[in-house]
Amino acid sequence: MHTTHAENEANYLKYKGKYKGLLGWILSTDHKRIGLLYLYSIGTMFIVGALLGLAMKFELLAPGKTIMNAQTYNATFTVHGVIMIFMIVVPGLPAVFGNFLMPIMIGAKDVAFPKLNLLSWYLYVAGVFLVLSALLFGSGTPDTGWTFYAPYSFKTGTNLLPAVFGAFVLGFSSILTGLNFLVTIHRLRCPGLKWTKLPLFVWTLYGTAWIQLLATPVVGITLVLIALERVFGVGIFDPALGGDPILYQHLFWIYSHPAVYIMILPAMGAISEIIPTFSQKHVFGYKAIIASTMAIAFVGWLVWGHHMYTAGMSGTAQYYFSLLTFIVAIPSAIKVFNWISTMYKGSINIQTPFYWAVSFIFVFMIGGLSGLVLGALSTNVYVHDTAFVVGHFHYIVFGGTGFSFFAAIHYWFPKIFGRMYDKAWANIGWLVFFIGFLALYTPMFYLGLMGMPRRYYDYLEEFHGGNILSTFGSWILATGLIIIITNLVRSARKGPKAESNPWHGKTLEWAVPSPPPLENFDEIPVIAEDDGPYNYK
Amino acid sequence: MEKSTQITHDHYDAEASKIGMWLFIFTELLLFGVLFIIYAVYRYMNTDAFHLAAEELDRFIGTLNTVLLLISSMTIAMATTALQKKNKKLTLLLSSVTVLLGIVFLVNKYFEWGLKFSHGIWPGSEHMIETMSQGEILFFGLYFIMTGLHALHIIIGLVIIGFAMVGVNKGKVNSNRPSLLENAGLYWHLVDLIWIFLFPLFYLIT
Numbered sequence: 001m002h003t004t005h006a007e008n009e010a011n012y013l014k015y016k017g018k019y020k021g022l023l024g025w026i027l028s029t030d031h032k033r034i035g036l037l038y039l040y041s042i043g044t045m046f047i048v049g050a051l052l053g054l055a056m057k058f059e060l061l062a063p064g065k066t067i068m069n070a071q072t073y074n075a076t077f078t079v080h081g082v083i084m085i086f087m088i089v090v091p092g093l094p095a096v097f098g099n100f101l102m103p104i105m106i107g108a109k110d111v112a113f114p115k116l117n118l119l120s121w122y123l124y125v126a127g128v129f130l131v132l133s134a135l136l137f138g139s140g141t142p143d144t145g146w147t148f149y150a151p152y153s154f155k156t157g158t159n160l161l162p163a164v165f166g167a168f169v170l171g172f173s174s175i176l177t178g179l180n181f182l183v184t185i186h187r188l189r190c191p192g193l194k195w196t197k198l199p200l201f202v203w204t205l206y207g208t209a210w211i212q213l214l215a216t217p218v219v220g221i222t223l224v225l226i227a228l229e230r231v232f233g234v235g236i237f238d239p240a241l242g243g244d245p246i247l248y249q250h251l252f253w254i255y256s257h258p259a260v261y262i263m264i265l266p267a268m269g270a271i272s273e274i275i276p277t278f279s280q281k282h283v284f285g286y287k288a289i290i291a292s293t294m295a296i297a298f299v300g301w302l303v304w305g306h307h308m309y310t311a312g313m314s315g316t317a318q319y320y321f322s323l324l325t326f327i328v329a330i331p332s333a334i335k336v337f338n339w340i341s342t343m344y345k346g347s348i349n350i351q352t353p354f355y356w357a358v359s360f361i362f363v364f365m366i367g368g369l370s371g372l373v374l375g376a377l378s379t380n381v382y383v384h385d386t387a388f389v390v391g392h393f394h395y396i397v398f399g400g401t402g403f404s405f406f407a408a409i410h411y412w413f414p415k416i417f418g419r420m421y422d423k424a425w426a427n428i429g430w431l432v433f434f435i436g437f438l439a440l441y442t443p444m445f446y447l448g449l450m451g452m453p454r455r456y457y458d459y460l461e462e463f464h465g466g467n468i469l470s471t472f473g474s475w476i477l478a479t480g481l482i483i484i485i486t487n488l489v490r491s492a493r494k495g496p497k498a499e500s501n502p503w504h505g506k507t508l509e510w511a512v513p514s515p516p517p518l519e520n521f522d523e524i525p526v527i528a529e530d531d532g533p534y535n536y537k
Numbered sequence: 538m539e540k541s542t543q544i545t546h547d548h549y550d551a552e553a554s555k556i557g558m559w560l561f562i563f564t565e566l567l568l569f570g571v572l573f574i575i576y577a578v579y580r581y582m583n584t585d586a587f588h589l590a591a592e593e594l595d596r597f598i599g600t601l602n603t604v605l606l607l608i609s610s611m612t613i614a615m616a617t618t619a620l621q622k623k624n625k626k627l628t629l630l631l632s633s634v635t636v637l638l639g640i641v642f643l644v645n646k647y648f649e650w651g652l653k654f655s656h657g658i659w660p661g662s663e664h665m666i667e668t669m670s671q672g673e674i675l676f677f678g679l680y681f682i683m684t685g686l687h688a689l690h691i692i693i694g695l696v697i698i699g700f701a702m703v704g705v706n707k708g709k710v711n712s713n714r715p716s717l718l719e720n721a722g723l724y725w726h727l728v729d730l731i732w733i734f735l736f737p738l739f740y741l742i743t
Binding site for chain 2: 112113175179180182183186187188213214215216217218220221222224225228232233234235236241242243244247251254
């Protein structure tokens, strides 16, 4: 049953299928509509998570109780973490931009299993509601931190089960997305699109998908064990019954460290698309970027112990984890080198996505280098569980994945919505956000080195100055966010119509109209021998 | 559903669904892999207690269940071959035998667990905490979790085979489009394979 050319002329936003209105979206198996479903659901949760973050920063404006007590603060950082990690940065780029763009970039009409793709979104939504139900019902909001460490997680009186189960369901959603992408990339590349011609964003999705597939079940079963421990008291992680709580930490980080690469690899992929486009130059070291992507995906498995240097581990194990942590930093450094070399002698077109990409490199480098401070054994012991860790983590995950997400949305916005945003406001939004980001997280490095522990609602008077700066930063960042989101939401409806290739990109998504037609291509494209994703004249 | 689905589904890609199933099997292996790691760690820490506790398990039922599962793996493989040879009746017969064997396995498991319960052995029971060493508690904790999760997988496998049988009966799963039955078979082999490891670890090594 083939659609005719005329039917395919309707773009995916306007297309009217069997169902109308909202049903036409939530029952659609079109990868583009699913991508947008994710964008809206992830965007909504991001606002919730960001408000919790702002509340925490407000609490830390002054020593002692400002707006919340210790228990509320514990619950706030727990929920902030669970939402931001499991609902935003883990699915983030793959679920939104991977879904929307990956099939187009490889010249396919959809992913390999469209129904499974829709199921992933439903699982995501189910996971979100499960976690939220933990906040609204039962005996108090979970307060264990997003890591659900044993024995907190089965001793706490709060309503932890729905949150743990929600995280499990979100993991299942992530596994199915990864599985779908792997099969899609293996089976549905258009004729002539060899592995060595795949856009780098697709390559990073490929590496990410393997981690999603293989690491997520590890945390899945670990969370099940926590739930069983809580309900039955099996004893697996309970020292009173012979179990070992540190084993929980190992199992948790065997997933959760590779998960950091689930967050950052697609972010690096998006940056690897944006920089060549705005430099109008072939990406430098295409194969080196691929090799470093796969190296990160692989070595990332072997470094989880660096989260636990102070938890009790043999010296030999510490050396091993520290060495591998340093090794895993190398591929990231290779990428930074490649991005900067791509710009060298390029004809640079300074636009909003490029600002975001360049600031990504800046914050990513600070985040990465501060990560080495934590990866080295002696310095780690000094700054472990201090604000330094929080600063490092947010520089990498918010600075890395977050900046890349904003770079990506400003880069692909005209393709997704067929309209252009207001570039002046977009640039102002970026600048305000960037300043706010630096003011918010930079003081944390200083505070951590001075010895301020993390996860306390209170602090000593000597840390007041740095905290005031950090809280001010959070307000500036929030202002930037409001500008960016308002601009994008407004432009999606009212912006001027965009051309199909406003940035003169060479990857396949720029060869189809904006917004793309229902089936992406009238005819499956064929890639000629001398074509490539970054062949600029 | 929309047109795009119909087109994608018209394009039947047996290879894609097979790759998809294998990838899913990888995730299942890691899921159980974690439990095997935990088993290894605690066995190493509590060698004597694991030895003592393993004596309590009924080797006869364990062996019987192993044989049942091995035969069921054979019958589902034969069902797949029968489908390739376009013998619908034989396919359904062999799949039914697989389902039957799977159900008998679960019934045996039910009685085995029931006997343990009647002796006061279940996760978190007073009896265990009062009379058993920590190592024995861990052994039985792992026993119930791992065989329980395995039994859950048996049930899932049976449901998938059930769907495949409906498909075969309606002719939607046939020698040209065998993926559903083949994947059900692959999944069933996985469930079988995991049992092949669970059986010696809990029943035989003492």
